[in-house]
Amino acid sequence: MARPFVLASNRGPVSFSLDDGLLTSRRxxxxxxxxxxxxxxxxxxxxxxxxxxxxxRRAAADGMIEAEGYRVRTLAIDEDDLELAYNTxxxxxxxxxxxxxYELSRSPSIDIDWYDAxxxxxxxxxxxxxxxxxxxxxxxxxxxxxxxxVLAAPIIRDERPDVDVVHFTHTPFATVDQLRVxxxxxxxxxxxxxxxxxxxxxxxxxxxxxxxxxGRTFLGVRTQGFVSPLGPDPEAIRALAHSPECDAELxxxxxxxxxxxxxxxxxxxxxxxxxxxxxxxxxQLLAMRPDLHGRVVFAAALNPSRESVPDYIRxxxxxxxxxxxINARWGTADWTPIHYRAENNIHFSxxxxxxxxxxxxxxxxxxxxxxxxxxxLVNERNGVVLLSRExxxxxxxxxxxxxxxxYDITQTAQAAADALDMDPEQRSEMAADLVDVVExxxxxxxxNDQLAAAxxxxx
Ligand code: G6P
Numbered sequence: 001m002a003r004p005f006v007l008a009s010n011r012g013p014v015s016f017s018l019d020d021g022l023l024t025s026r027r028x029x030x031x032x033x034x035x036x037x038x039x040x041x042x043x044x045x046x047x048x049x050x051x052x053x054x055x056x057r058r059a060a061a062d063g064m065i066e067a068e069g070y071r072v073r074t075l076a077i078d079e080d081d082l083e084l085a086y087n088t089x090x091x092x093x094x095x096x097x098x099x100x101x102y103e104l105s106r107s108p109s110i111d112i113d114w115y116d117a118x119x120x121x122x123x124x125x126x127x128x129x130x131x132x133x134x135x136x137x138x139x140x141x142x143x144x145x146x147x148x149x150v151l152a153a154p155i156i157r158d159e160r161p162d163v164d165v166v167h168f169t170h171t172p173f174a175t176v177d178q179l180r181v182x183x184x185x186x187x188x189x190x191x192x193x194x195x196x197x198x199x200x201x202x203x204x205x206x207x208x209x210x211x212x213x214x215g216r217t218f219l220g221v222r223t224q225g226f227v228s229p230l231g232p233d234p235e236a237i238r239a240l241a242h243s244p245e246c247d248a249e250l251x252x253x254x255x256x257x258x259x260x261x262x263x264x265x266x267x268x269x270x271x272x273x274x275x276x277x278x279x280x281x282x283x284q285l286l287a288m289r290p291d292l293h294g295r296v297v298f299a300a301a302l303n304p305s306r307e308s309v310p311d312y313i314r315x316x317x318x319x320x321x322x323x324x325x326i327n328a329r330w331g332t333a334d335w336t337p338i339h340y341r342a343e344n345n346i347h348f349s350x351x352x353x354x355x356x357x358x359x360x361x362x363x364x365x366x367x368x369x370x371x372x373x374x375x376x377l378v379n380e381r382n383g384v385v386l387l388s389r390e391x392x393x394x395x396x397x398x399x400x401x402x403x404x405x406x407y408d409i410t411q412t413a414q415a416a417a418d419a420l421d422m423d424p425e426q427r428s429e430m431a432a433d434l435v436d437v438v439e440x441x442x443x444x445x446x447x448n449d450q451l452a453a454a455x456x457x458x459x
Contacts, residue, residue, distance in 0.1 A: 004137045005045055005451060008128055008152070009145035010086065012049025013037055013070045016059040023058055025067040029344065031370055032145060032170070034237075035230055035443040041069035046135050048128060050086070050148075051076045064135070073135060077127045083308075085124035086148070088117035091306050094147040094190075097178050098171040099272040099365045110183050118186055122151055125193075129155035136163050141454040144197060146170050151189060153196035164454040167197035168228075171367040172392065173207040176217045191219050199453035200225045203368040204392035228449035229396055231441035232374045241350040241378035249351035253299065256339050257355065261420050263298045264356035266349035267371050268305040269316055269342055274362045274388070274406050275302070276319050279338065281362075281404075281412035283326045286337065289417060293330060296420065299339045299356075301349040316342070356383040358419035361391060362404045362412060368392040372401070376434040382427040384419035385434065386412070396441070400434045 013036075015028045027033060028049075040047065046064065051057040051074040059065055060076035077085075093114070096102050108114070129152040132142055136156075142165045144152055153165045179187055191214055194200045200223070202208040208225035215223030240246065263282065267273050282298050300323075306312045323338050330337045341348055353359070359375040369391035376385065387394055387401040394401075402419055404412045422430075 003139060003141050003451070003455070005141040005143055005454075006048065006132055006136045007036070007040065007045060007143050007145065008048040008132055008149055010050050010090070010148035011052065012056075012072055012074060013040075013047050014065075014067045014072050015053060016055030016067070016074070017053060018055045018058060023055060025059075027068055035233065035370075036447065037070075038233060038236055039444060039447050044071060046071045046073065048073050048075065048131050048135065050074065050082060050124070050128075052082075073131060075127050075131055077124055081120040081123050084117035084120035087306070087308050088114065089121040090148045092309050092311070093117075093182075094150075095171065095272075097174045097182060098147065098169075098367075100174070100178055101271050101364070102181060104181070108181055122189075125149060125151035126155060128152045129159075132156055133159045136160060138162055141166065141451055143168065143450050143454075150193040153193055157196050164457045165197040166199045166201065166450050166454050167194055168201040168450055169207065169211075169367065170203065170230075171207075172204075172365050173202060173210040173225075174214070175210050176213050179214055179218065187218060191215060191223070195219070195221070195223050198457040199450075201228050201450055201453060202392075203227070203229045204395045206395070207367065207392065226449065226453050228446050229392065229441060230368055230370065230443060230446045231438060232370060232377060233443050234377050234439050237374055237377050240346070241354055243347070243350075245347040246350040246354070249345075249347045250354055253339075253348070253351045253355055256336075257297045257299070260294070260335075261292075261296045261357045262352075262355050263296060263358045263360055263416060263420075264300070264352040265298075265360045265371075266301040266352045266375075267303065267361075267369075269302040269312070269319075270305050271311065271315050272364050272366055274364045275300070276315070276322055277406065277409055277412070278360050278362050279319065279322045279326060281360075281409045281416060282338070283322075283329070284409055284413035285416050286326075286330050288413060292417075292420070294332065294335045296337075297335075297339055298337060299352045300341070301345065301352045302340070302342045303344050303349070304342050350378060353378050354380050357381055358384050358386055358416055360386045360404070360412075360416070361393075362386065362388045362406050363391050364388075364406050366391045366393075372397060373438045376431060376438055379431065382424070382431040384422060384427060384430060386415050386419055396437060397434065400430055400437060 051060045060074040361372045372393040385401040
């Protein structure tokens, strides 16, 4: 018989708000919910998440809640602890380490405040572990998601030897050299946290190998991960892409683009996505190819993210300055080269994915990069995907995309030109093959891999 399982992630499937003192709920944001949501909705799976808003905190007081088809428990972690654990450690330390985002001449600075934040990260993980210990049915499986929840497994294992714990990482995993920037104490604690989860999963073999290397180098033990790439749910994403809201956004986008070609990108406004170099490459493309002036538009649907991290604010300002310069340099009375919107608007993102001729996905390093798979599923123009080898998705899509080198702007510009110039027959073959590959892997299989990893522990 299938064992019950508990899911835990920082961001939950439902977000609560207070409207005139009344608690209302709506579906939470984020990729995890869109992938896993349909699989656990209307089941008895419990999903434990941090209370991220005032409404979430109110909901936390009620313990387990049924909302939007989910059984959720939000945790009202001390607000200062949450801020330090989420922003200083998860977002500004672990995220940077795993994605290689530090400019080492300046950061990180591991000072007394950082150590305070580390202590908060421990307490945050303890709060999750305690809730899981309470909620998990006998012999349940516990699925911990992502870098926010690395220290919970040892506590759960101590208190509940009957459950099996699996940790799944949605980011890349840092190389040995990248991990060296962490203080030894934190690095060891992290690696022991992963190891305490009986199984550690990753989207790509490279990240799993990095994890094994870290265990060997820093703990002197053989830590082995499993590889299970997540893919979008084809039916769900197509239904969303054809909703009336997306149709309306597409009509509006078509007003802007007209019969020009479209390069697009759609993702979080995030350093690891390498947004600035993407626009610089477009600038070079326009410099190289006067024939494209007035014939191409670059649409960017960027979802503002982690705006309490100062680097993100600076990055956004620099990126917007770059966009303005490019539009000023090349734009004419009836052509704006870059159409940029920074808002949390899934419908506009879907419109861009339906309409692109070339989709730019050029991350510095990225766990999966789901958009590289979502795009081909909903695209209506046999669009070409320009993909960085540093995206986890590369492992599955190589051969069906054009490679872009994340640091080589000139190469990226040339790759974009190649995509726009590709002959229709080749485009249509490539697009059809991409759809086949993407459709061959569903979120259900991804979830099953985690459950199977837990069952193997038992066996
Ligand atoms: C990445 C992480 C997720 C995270 C998401 C959104 O995909 O792997 O854990 O939830 O980004 O980031 P946020 O900080 O807004 O939750």
